Amino acid sequence: LTRTRADNVTEPWLCEKWEASEDLKTWTLHLRKDVKWSNGDAFGADQVIWNIKRELDPAVGSSVLGLMKGYMMNDAGDAIWDANAIEKVDDNTIRLNARNAQLAVPEHFFHYPMIILHPSSEGKFGVGSVGTGWAEMAEYELGKKCIVKKRPGYWKGDGALDEVHYIDHGDDPAAALAALQSKQVDGLWEVSPSQLVAVRAMDWVSLLDVTTAQTAVARMQPTNAQWKDPRVRKAMRMGIDAAKVVQVAVDGNGSPGEHHHVAPLHPEYAQLPNMYDVEGAKKLLAEAGLPNGFDTEIFCIADPEWESKATNVMAQQWKEIGVNVKVSVLPAAQYWEIWDKETNPFSYTAWTHRPLGVMVLGLAYRTGVPWNESKWSNPKFDELLTKAEGQLDVEQRRATVKEIETIMQEDGPIVQSVWLKVYQGMSKDVAGFAAHPTQYIFPWEWSRA
Numbered sequence: 173l174t175r176t177r178a179d180n181v182t183e184p185w186l187c188e189k190w191e192a193s194e195d196l197k198t199w200t201l202h203l204r205k206d207v208k209w210s211n212g213d214a215f216g217a218d219q220v221i222w223n224i225k226r227e228l229d230p231a232v233g234s235s236v237l238g239l240m241k242g243y244m245m246n247d248a249g250d251a252i253w254d255a256n257a258i259e260k261v262d263d264n265t266i267r268l269n270a271r272n273a274q275l276a277v278p279e280h281f282f283h284y285p286m287i288i289l290h291p292s293s294e295g296k297f298g299v300g301s302v303g304t305g306w307a308e309m310a311e312y313e314l315g316k317k318c319i320v321k322k323r324p325g326y327w328k329g330d331g332a333l334d335e336v337h338y339i340d341h342g343d344d345p346a347a348a349l350a351a352l353q354s355k356q357v358d359g360l361w362e363v364s365p366s367q368l369v370a371v372r373a374m375d376w377v378s379l380l381d382v383t384t385a386q387t388a389v390a391r392m393q394p395t396n397a398q399w400k401d402p403r404v405r406k407a408m409r410m411g412i413d414a415a416k417v418v419q420v421a422v423d424g425n426g427s428p429g430e431h432h433h434v435a436p437l438h439p440e441y442a443q444l445p446n447m448y449d450v451e452g453a454k455k456l457l458a459e460a461g462l463p464n465g466f467d468t469e470i471f472c473i474a475d476p477e478w479e480s481k482a483t484n485v486m487a488q489q490w491k492e493i494g495v496n497v498k499v500s501v502l503p504a505a506q507y508w509e510i511w512d513k514e515t516n517p518f519s520y521t522a523w524t525h526r527p528l529g530v531m532v533l534g535l536a537y538r539t540g541v542p543w544n545e546s547k548w549s550n551p552k553f554d555e556l557l558t559k560a561e562g563q564l565d566v567e568q569r570r571a572t573v574k575e576i577e578t579i580m581q582e583d584g585p586i587v588q589s590v591w592l593k594v595y596q597g598m599s600k601d602v603a604g605f606a607a608h609p610t611q612y613i614f615p616w617e618w619s620r621a
Contacts, residue, residue, distance in 0.1 A: 273562025332619030465494020
């Protein structure tokens with residue numbers, strides 16, 4: 173319904189405009205009237221309402237629930253809070269009547285699982301899906317490729333390209349580099365730190381970069397006995413020299429994290445003191461009954477390779493506080509099968525950029541939401557997050573978020589040491605390509621230079 177641009181500003185898309193009440197509890201969304209589905213149906217309010225209700229159904233398991241739970245769901249989080257919470261005003265207008273104030277409704281509608289599907293899809297997306305976009309999916313082979321072809325009559329304009337082919341080169345960064353070097357592909361969706369030197373040497377490629385809130389977190393599940401004690405979790409944070417992790421894992425192409433998952437570029441970010449304190453970490457472990465430390469295992473992903481490098485650097489640092497960490501590196505497909513499972517109590521998971529700090533906090537750490545991979549629950553955190561989501565004044569919100577960040581440093585479930593600078597490479601023969609902090613791509617804006 174909306175689009176967050178490369179400059180982090182959210183603009184109308186299928187939603188032509190919106191209006192919010194002064195208390196941020198009522199949002200009126202005016203839908204475009206010139207949009208047609210690929211099967212010829214008119215786009216309208218009934219289909220949008222179907223999508224929102226589906227995303228908010230706990231049985232679906234959508235991460236949208238993490239964003240909207242604080243203002244659209246009841247206390248238990250198992251149902252929409254009021255029968256009139258999603259109101260059809262007319263065929264092209266809907267109104268959200270929220271339980272609590274929410275400042276980021278437009279940003280929520282650009283969260284990638286909030287794709288607008290035709291109700292006939294029954295929630296499935298793939299080759300043959302009915303859509304409103306500029307292209308239709310013509311081929312899809314998991315782990316190999318996806319081909320999309322232009323659909324004439326797109327409301328935003330037909331675009332210059334007829335087809336776009338997405339190729340999956342697997343976990344080996346050398347394979348992707350070879351494809352770019354031989355000009356089998358026009359660009360790389362992500363250029364990892366280890367590929368930078370080689371791509372810079374290709375004079376036909378534009379190397380684009382953008383500072384982001386992309387990161388990865390070593391998350392510990394307090395539901396597991398090893399991570400139940402908050403002193404143990406805090407000690408793991410205190411044992412990390414984040415600046416060294418940035419230098420070694422991403423060759424300095426990033427900035428140190430503070431273990432609370434709110435980035436310096438987020439408007440509500442509040443800087444907290446550096447937690448690195450080896451002796452303090454040892455003292456906490458002793459207080460927790462672990463004066464000699466302990467042994468554990470962490471799982472991480474093979475590609476991009478900076479994640480396994482970061483994990484190994486942290487494992488070396490944890491030895492200084494007496495914690496011996498076995499690092500187990502898995503192929504991407506295998507890792508994403510277990511990333512949030514309780515059989516995997518300690519792992520290193522990548523999280524992409526969101527334009528607001530409160531968004532990722534809601535997705536990843538609010539009690540009981542689908543993407544709460546750590547299974548962490550803190551009622552005070554939940555209370556403060558709902559408060560912050562309703563504070564339009566950035567200084568007021570920053571004060572609340574500072575309390576949240578402090579809770580994350582004291583009680584939270586993560587070690588978060590790196591904010592990543594993202595690089596994308598594209599042939600100079602392609603015009604209109606721009607680096608996006610969330611790595612979204614908009615091929616209808618591209619053309620052959």
